[in-house]
Each structure stands twice: as structure tokens, then as C-alpha cells.
Amino acid sequence: MTADRHSASSVASGWRTILPVALLVAVAAVQVALVNTAGLSPWKGGGFGMFSTTDDAGRRRSRVFVSAAERSEEVAISPSLEDAARRAAVLPTDLALTRLARRVVERETRYHRPVDTVRIETWRIEYAPDTLAATAHRMRNFVYRVDATAPPRP
Amino acid sequence: MWTRLLRPAPDGDGVPDSVLTLTAIILLLRPLDVWWLAPVVLAAACLSLAVRSLRRRPITWLVVAALVAVRIVVVWPLSDNHVYLLGYWCLAIGLALSSPAPAATLSTSSRWLLGAAFAMAVLWKAVLSPDYVDGRFFRVTLLTDDRFADASLLFGGLSREQMADNRQFLEPLPAGAELLTPPAFVEPPRLRAFAAIATWAGLALEALIALLCLIPAQGRLLVARHVSLLAFCATTYALAPVAGFGWLLAVMGLAQCRVSQRAMRAAYLAVFVLILLYAEIPWTGVLADLTGR
Numbered sequence: 001m002t003a004d005r006h007s008a009s010s011v012a013s014g015w016r017t018i019l020p021v022a023l024l025v026a027v028a029a030v031q032v033a034l035v036n037t038a039g040l041s042p043w044k045g046g047g048f049g050m051f052s053t054t055d056d057a058g059r060r061r062s063r064v065f066v067s068a069a070e071r072s073e074e075v076a077i078s079p080s081l082e083d084a085a086r087r088a089a090v091l092p093t094d095l096a097l098t099r100l101a102r103r104v105v106e107r108e109t110r111y112h113r114p115v116d117t118v119r120i121e122t123w124r125i126e127y128a129p130d131t132l133a134a135t136a137h138r139m140r141n142f143v144y145r146v147d148a149t150a151p152p153r154p
Numbered sequence: 155m156w157t158r159l160l161r162p163a164p165d166g167d168g169v170p171d172s173v174l175t176l177t178a179i180i181l182l183l184r185p186l187d188v189w190w191l192a193p194v195v196l197a198a199a200c201l202s203l204a205v206r207s208l209r210r211r212p213i214t215w216l217v218v219a220a221l222v223a224v225r226i227v228v229v230w231p232l233s234d235n236h237v238y239l240l241g242y243w244c245l246a247i248g249l250a251l252s253s254p255a256p257a258a259t260l261s262t263s264s265r266w267l268l269g270a271a272f273a274m275a276v277l278w279k280a281v282l283s284p285d286y287v288d289g290r291f292f293r294v295t296l297l298t299d300d301r302f303a304d305a306s307l308l309f310g311g312l313s314r315e316q317m318a319d320n321r322q323f324l325e326p327l328p329a330g331a332e333l334l335t336p337p338a339f340v341e342p343p344r345l346r347a348f349a350a351i352a353t354w355a356g357l358a359l360e361a362l363i364a365l366l367c368l369i370p371a372q373g374r375l376l377v378a379r380h381v382s383l384l385a386f387c388a389t390t391y392a393l394a395p396v397a398g399f400g401w402l403l404a405v406m407g408l409a410q411c412r413v414s415q416r417a418m419r420a421a422y423l424a425v426f427v428l429i430l431l432y433a434e435i436p437w438t439g440v441l442a443d444l445t446g447r
Contacts, residue, residue, distance in 0.1 A: 017249075017262040044235075054295070091231045134326040
């Protein structure tokens with residue numbers, strides 16, 4: 001009876017000790033996959049890759065370009081767009097880039113500025129192994145058309 | 155099962171109250187920065203500090219863990235890694251307090267969490283990041299990250315002018331572009347040595363902690379586990395600007411101490427306070443100013 005109770009108690013404690021670390025390992029495995037497949041910064045995502053690489057959030061940025069009938073220009077990242085731009089730079093998936101593009105369209109519309117297409121580039125900085133010469137590398141070039149049914153502009 | 159989550163864990167279970175209070179203090183020192191989550195977590199932390207039965211109730215910590223998880227989802231993917239660790243830790247506390255052997259459960263959870271977190275950190279540094287083992291990460295970070303600037307002036311032997319020139323040099327150019335007269339880049343041997351020590355000492359210590367946490371340890375190995383974790387906290391967070399991570403590691407180490415290990419428990423408390431002092435006193439800046447850097 002005592003042995004059974006002890007054994008049952010060990011099993012009960014067992015899953016309680018395994019669950020937190022199992023979550024950690026599962027999240028970390030997803031993080032490694034996202035870094036390799038979706039361009040997630042190794043510093044983020046719960047994989048404990050901080051302080052391991054220069055590819056951190058501070059060395060990534062998004063550039064936004066809008067175009068319409070009589071305009072084609074780069075727009076500054078306003079405070080209202082900063083959060084979405086940071087998320088898109090850290091994990092430049094289609095979903096994050098679409099969210100940012102929609103925010104840009106909303107903002108442009110609010111200011112009565114025409115916009116047909118939003119193009120978003122995400123960039124990161126790389127350093128040469130010996131000289132540390134820095135170069136900016138484009139990670140994504142994403143195009144969002146405001147009217148998906150409209151034919152592409154030349 | 156459900157009533158067990160609502161009942162405070164009995165006093166005689168051996169889970170040190172200091173582990174629970176220090177975890178609540180961490181929640182107060184580094185609040186979650188989502189306006190509709192922060193007040194709830196702060197209130198839970200305050201109440202659990204003030205009311206003993208509340209902090210020993212599993213449900214308190216399970217709710218906090220759930221709120222931390224919500225925060226991670228809401229700000230995805232921007233949360234830092236110590237926020238994830240905080241969530242796992244609160245979950246571990248909640249589950250341990252509801253278990254038949256709370257102290258042993260929490261101690262084992264702490265060991266596994268530390269082992270897994272450090273193993274992942276080592277994997278990233280040693281295998282997955284090409285710019286860590288060749289020294290690039292710290293060579294660049296010591297020059298470009300403001301939070302390390304004073305340490306670079308102090309230990310690296312740089313002047314402020316050289317630092318400014320180096321930062322200009324490290325500004326990126328478009329691929330294939332080249333400046334006609336590039337800015338000077340000065341990297342004194344002391345700075346290279348500082349970067350190399352940070353790179354290899356950090357990696358070695360993290361690997362040692364991962365190993366000592368993941369293998370079953372007794373006697374001297376057990377002491378070595380605590381000493382290596384204490385050494386990591388006492389040295390890394392003197393420079394690394396992530397006190398929240400350091401406090402968590404100290405509390406997780408404390409949770410592995412037996413009641414009889416008074417010196418070890420005192421050492422973890424001292425390290426917790428030391429990290430607080432590191433975070434609040436800009437000691438490298440003061441020394442850099444005093445030495446005319």
C-alpha cells in the first residue's frame with residue numbers, strides 16, 4: 001500500500017516536472033525551424049539564441065514603398081506603424097508583411113493619399129568574418145496589391 | 155485535482171518561501187509591458203507577497219503562467235527569451251505546489267529547465283550561429299551596442315573618438331558598394347582579447363551549466379552545479395543588460411537548494427541582490443569616467 005502510494009506520487013510528480021521542460025523544448029524546436037524556414041531572428045521566439053549572433057532585432061528593418069497612379073515613393077515608418085514594422089522585420093512572413101501593408105494602406109487612406117500597391121522590403125546587416133565590413137542584405141521583397149482583382153501596373 | 159489547485163501547499167513541504175517571494179519580486183521589478191495584462195500580474199504579485207496562503211496556492215502561479223503565455227502570444231514574436239522562461243517557471247511552481255512532493259518536484263523542474271535553456275543557448279552559440287565562434291558577435295556588439303559601450307572603453311582600451319569612428323565603419327553599405335575613403339577602424343589588442351574572453355568563457359560556462367544540470371549529480375558535482383550557476387550570474391550580469399534573466403536563474407538555483415544548504419541559499423540571495431545592483435548602478439560608466447576613458 002505504501003509502495004503503491006509512493007509509486008503513484010512519483011508518477012504524479014513526473015508529469016508535473018516534465019510538462020514545463022517539454023514546453024520549453026517544443027517551443028525551442030519550433031523556433032529553430034522558424035529561423036531556418038521563415039527568417040525569424042535567432043534572438044526571438046523562445047529558442048534561447050540571444051547573444052549568439054549579430055542578427056538581432058536592432059539590426060533588422062523594414063522599408064515601405066507605396067505606389068499609385070501618380071506616385072511612387074518610400075514612406076517613413078510612422079509611430080503607428082512601428083510595432084507592425086518591427087514584427088515584420090523580426091519574422092518576415094507573408095502574414096506579418098500583409099498586416100504591415102494593410103496598416104500602411106489604412107494610414108495612407110486616412111490622409112487621403114492614393115495607394116494601389118505597397119511594397120515592403122526587409123533587411124538585415126551582416127558583417128564580414130575578418131574585416132567586420134558591414135553590408136545590408138535584403139531578406140524579403142513583398143508586394144501587396146490593394147485591389148487584388150486589378151491588373152498589375154507596368 | 156481541482157481542489158488541490160485552490161488549496162495552499164502545506165508549510166512542511168520544504169518549498170522555500172524565498173523562492174516564491176523572489177519570483178513575485180521579479181514580476182514586480184520587470185512588469186509585462188501590455189497594459190491590460192500588467193495590472194493583473196502586478197496585483198497577483200503584490201497579493202502573493204502580502205498573503206502567504208495566496209503565494210502557496212498553485213492556482214496563483216498557474217494563472218500568472220497563463221498571463222505570461224498570453225503576453226508572448228500578443229506581442230509575438232518580439233518577447234525576449236527570459237519572458238518564456240518566466241512563463242515556464244511560474245507553470246513549474248504551480249504544478250509543483252499541487253504535487254504530493256512539492257519541493258522535490260520544483261527542484262527537478264528547475265534543474266531540467268535550466269539544463270534545457272542552457273543547452274539551447276550552447277546549441278545556438280556553438281553550432282547554429284556562424285558568427286559566434288569566429289568571434290564576430292562580440293567584436294561587433296562591444297562596439298555597436300550602447301549597453302556595452304562603457305565596458306568596451308574600460309576593458310578594451312578604446313577612446314571615445316575611436317568608438318565613434320568604429321561605429322561609423324560598422325554602418326552597412328548596400329551589397330557591392332564601397333566608400334572612396336572608408337572611416338578608420340581601430341581594434342586594440344585589448345579589445346580583441348576582451349571579445350575573445352567574452353566569447354569563449356561565456357560558451358564554456360554555459361556548456362558546463364547545461365551539462366551539470368542535465369546529468370544526475372551528487373556530492374561534488376552538485377556543488378559544482380551551484381558554483382557554476384552562481385559564477386555565471388555574478389559575472390555575466392555585471393555586463394549583460396538582462397537582469398530579469400539573471401534574477402530568474404538565481405531563483406531557479408535557489409529552488410534546488412536543500413534546507414540544510416544555508417551557505418548556498420545565502421549565495422543565491424546575494425547574487426539576486428548583486429544583479430539588482432548591477433542593473434541600477436552604471437558601474438562601468440562611472441569607472442570609464444574616473445579613468446578618463
